[in-house]
Amino acid sequence: MKKPMKFSLSLLLIFMLAFVPQINPEKPFVQATEEGGALVQELNQLLNNDPDLKGALAGVSVRSAETGELLYDHIGDIRLKPASNMKLLTAAAALSTLGENYKFATELLTDGSVKGVTLQGNLYLKGKGDPTLLKSDFDQFARKIKDLGIGIIHGDLVADDTWYDNIRYSMDLTWNDETYYYGAQVSALTASPNEDYDAGTVIVDVNPGKNTGVEPIVTLEPKTDYVNIINNAKTVAKDGKKSISIERQHGTNNIIIEGTIPLEASRAREWMAVWEPSGYALDLFKQSLLEQGIKLNGKVRTAAAPEGSNVLVSHQSMPLSELLIPFMKLSNNGHAEAIMKEMGKVVKGEGSWDKGLEVLKEELIKLGINTNTLVLRDGSGISHVNLIPANEISKLLFAVQDKEWFESYLTSLPIAGATDRMVGGTLRNRMINSVAQNKVMAKTGSISTVSSLSGYVDTKSGERLIFSIVLNNLVNGSKGKVIEDKIAVILAEQ
The missing domain is CATH 3.40.710.10 (DD-peptidase/beta-lactamase superfamily)
Structure with missing residues (x-):
């Protein structure tokens, strides 16, 4: 007759623990299996x-x-x-x-001085990343310049976008994205068309013309000469086909409109990304200065404001x-x-x-x-x-x-x-x-x-x-x- 096998207490504990499931607090007690609650x-x-x-x-x-x-x-x-x-x-x-x-800043600086009603020197519009600038903000900048007694700028109007680097697209953005608002270029100086704040874009509206055979009526928000509209579309009869395409040529600000739109049809609308938004922001600011009666005697260009330039106007965005x-x-x-x-x-x-x-x-x-x-x-x-x-x-x-x-x-x-x-x-x-x-x-x-x-x-x-x-x-x-x-x-x- 065989003697009964004896277990030590330690061996018994090891044996029992081998059958206890290990608990990982990062894992659910019931995995995504067919079992569970x-x-x-x-x-x-x-x-x-x-x-x-x-x-x-x-x-x-x-x-x-x-x-x-x-x-x-x-x-x-x-x-x-x-x-x-x-x-x-x-x-x-x-x-x-x-x-x-946290607030993004935008500054107006000069490397010159004010003599009477004339600013003798360049006026720099320096962006510091604010993606919420609207035409109304540039209007406010222009009013503040006027309030300083300046009526003539005897120098250049300059866009300064050097707060960020000059790489406009993230590394994996594809060409078919860059034309539209969701793929717009990123610049330290930019502008938005409305309070959705799609920076670096303009809104293009295409409405039917008054008669068949004529070009549709195209409007921009905001109004700007920075983009060039090439309107190849036609207005057709009421029962005609609505087929409008709105695209921007790569590397340019040529916005090409093709297709047909029937009389009395609803508008076609697209948010189009501009090429080099710093120039777009500067164009809107230039408009605002002219609307305030401020004369510009120099060129419009892009460059960094020199060290030691004086800040004339400072603007802050909404908080983060x-x-x-x-x-x-x-x-x-x-x-x-x-x-x-x-x-x-x-x-x-x-x-x-x-x-x-x-x-x-x-x-x-x-x-x-x-x-x-x-x-x-x-x-x-x-x-x-x-x-x-x-x-x-x-x-x-x-x-x-x-x-x-x-x-x-x-x-x-x-x-x-x-x-x-x-x-x-x-x-x-x-x-x-x-x-x-x-x-x-x-x-x-x-x-x-x-x-x-x-x-x-x-x-x-x-x-x-x-x-x-x-x-x-x-x-x-x-x-x-x-x-x-x-x-x-x-x-x-x-």
């Missing part, structure tokens, strides 16, 4: 069976806003193109480095907390890139993408983000080379909640189904009449084959959840928005 089951059912996700990648990360615990993770550690969810990182870094009250509203609500690419360069200028002494990205990475590290898993190329997300895992986005959204500037950050996010354009932003027409309406505060994102949505949702049970949805390799980007909305509604129903 109702939320996991519902999200899995959607992600695994939606036909529009066949062949696509869906990074989904859900956290508790209170604890940061990862509640759901579907390929959340896989690097994906974030599109404009990149702006969540840019805005957080800007608030951290520049502060809620207010600028975040059009920036984030309307997903303004130009704002993102100007902010990127401004962070580089303020922190590193160089207004460039390279230095701005250095600052961005440093701030993300402070917020606990693993920058070793990120690929960052710009501030807006227009690049197809940016790569960010959904789990890192949700981690960022958790980390920023205890910052003193978080309320400005949260307020800047679009709100689902909120009809006011500067409240709902890019989510104003989404999730209407659902449980998620007014409960989802999130940043949208969209570039070719990519759609994303990341932010916060207040649930039926009174809990706040953090989520990040990053969809890549989509055949139809608009279908991605439908999937995002379904996920957001599922979360709101919890």
Whole structure:
């Protein structure tokens, strides 16, 4: 008869521990598998069976806003193109480095002196990155020059855009983007056509002519001679086809209009990016000076103001907390890139993408983000080379909640189904009449084959959840928005 086997207490403990699951606080207790609670089951059912996700990648990360615990993770550690969810990182870094009250400056300087009503010397319009300058601001500059008693400028009118470097496009911007407002050139001196503040653009309106066979009527906002309209279009009969194209020739400010527009048809409208926006801003300022009766006796050109030039007029933009509203609500690419360069200028002494990205990475590290898993190329997300895992986005959204500037950050996010354009932003027409309406505060994102949505949702049970949805390799980007909305509604129903 065999003797019974004896176990020591230490061996017994080792044996028992071998069957205890290891707990990683960064991983959910229930992964994105077929097992799990109702939320996991519902999200899995959607992600695994939606036909529009066949062949696509869906990074989904859900956290508790209170604890940061990862509640759901579907390929959340896989690097994906974030599109404009990149702006969540840019805005957080800007608030951290520049502060809620930071303002962009614009200055009028001279290297000469005033004698009687004549400014003997050049007048420099020096931009320091403000993307919100309007024609009305240049009008105010001109009135202040007039108030100084100046009626004649016996010298040149000069644009100074040297606050930033002279690289106008982020490294991955494509030619088919640069003509339009979302791909406008970034300059330290620029101008916007209206209070959407799409810097470096003009709004082109094409209305039918009064008779068939004649050119349509083209108007610009603001009025400017800086662009050259080449109108090859024709007005046709009421029952004719409306087919108007508005394009700018690369490397020029020739805006070419082709096609047909029927009598009594609604206008065709496009926001067109100008070539070299510094000259555009200077043209608007020149108009303002002439409208105030101030005579110009010199040339119009671009150059740096000499050291020691005297500041005649100084202007400041709205604070960053207010600028975040059009920036984030309307997903303004130009704002993102100007902010990127401004962070580089303020922190590193160089207004460039390279230095701005250095600052961005440093701030993300402070917020606990693993920058070793990120690929960052710009501030807006227009690049197809940016790569960010959904789990890192949700981690960022958790980390920023205890910052003193978080309320400005949260307020800047679009709100689902909120009809006011500067409240709902890019989510104003989404999730209407659902449980998620007014409960989802999130940043949208969209570039070719990519759609994303990341932010916060207040649930039926009174809990706040953090989520990040990053969809890549989509055949139809608009279908991605439908999937995002379904996920957001599922979360709101919890």
